[in-house]
Amino acid sequence: MARQVLIAGNWKMNLNHLEAIALVQKISFSLPEKYFAKVEVAVLPPFTDIRSIQTMVDGDKLLIRYGAQDISRYDSGAYTGEVSGPMLAKLGCTYVTVGHSERREYHNETDELVNAKVKAALKHGLTPILCLGERVEVREAGEHVPHCTEQVIAGLKGLKAEQVAKVVIAYEPVWAIGTGKVATSADAQEVCAALRKTLSDKYGDDVAATVRVLYGGSVKSGNIGELVAQEDIDGALVGGASLQADEFTKLCALAAGGPLP
Numbered sequence: 001m002a003r004q005v006l007i008a009g010n011w012k013m014n015l016n017h018l019e020a021i022a023l024v025q026k027i028s029f030s031l032p033e034k035y036f037a038k039v040e041v042a043v044l045p046p047f048t049d050i051r052s053i054q055t056m057v058d059g060d061k062l063l064i065r066y067g068a069q070d071i072s073r074y075d076s077g078a079y080t081g082e083v084s085g086p087m088l089a090k091l092g093c094t095y096v097t098v099g100h101s102e103r104r105e106y107h108n109e110t111d112e113l114v115n116a117k118v119k120a121a122l123k124h125g126l127t128p129i130l131c132l133g134e135r136v137e138v139r140e141a142g143e144h145v146p147h148c149t150e151q152v153i154a155g156l157k158g159l160k161a162e163q164v165a166k167v168v169i170a171y172e173p174v175w176a177i178g179t180g181k182v183a184t185s186a187d188a189q190e191v192c193a194a195l196r197k198t199l200s201d202k203y204g205d206d207v208a209a210t211v212r213v214l215y216g217g218s219v220k221s222g223n224i225g226e227l228v229a230q231e232d233i234d235g236a237l238v239g240g241a242s243l244q245a246d247e248f249t250k251l252c253a254l255a256a257g258g259p260l261p
């Protein structure tokens, strides 16, 4: 079964709500409609921008999707600073990243918490983008494949096969994030194929054939073509390059097979 390419722009902690409106407008109006049929394009802004984007997407019937960068494991209650699944669902979010390496590192997120957040997203009809990837020392030790397959098993623990089929996985080697050091397409394919094999072994071939596996880490218009040409890479989670309208639009067009708009 053909998996639709997904290009998701993770804005991280950048752009206020006015800047968000300007960027989404630019992307939506510079990427012709035919590209949206070939590639699913999403942005993942800070929480404070989501309502503004929802209003614009609904009002102008834009084809771009959007989501959040994190979700609480809890639905409501005394959890200061948290944002819940029901709140994100009400804002029309499609996606939510879970377990990004920056949250694992700076907010001490464990596999157990990441797993709880994946479940919270699914419970509220959001698609979790489960992020995982190895640090440089793990890669240098040649342990990157088992490291990543263990992370995916932990992140999906307790889910039924039909729930796993709804998840997006993002392989992001930590050493390639924001560094300009992109993994070679062969390196990325090696891990993405191993992740798919793990899904197949645990949940069956149909699930493995359905789940989209993205690559993330210094993705740009210059390398997206080669990455999405790999058999097991179904798109990209894009950081820095998603903050520039021209570059992100070009990247999405190339992921769709071009030509450039």
Ligand SMILES: O=C[C@H](O)COP(=O)(O)O
Pocket: 010, 100, 172, 176, 177, 178, 179, 180, 216, 217, 218, 219, 237, 238, 239, 240, 241
């Ligand atoms: O979520 C996105 C990744 O952390 C990649 O960021 P980057 O494209 O700036 O390397």
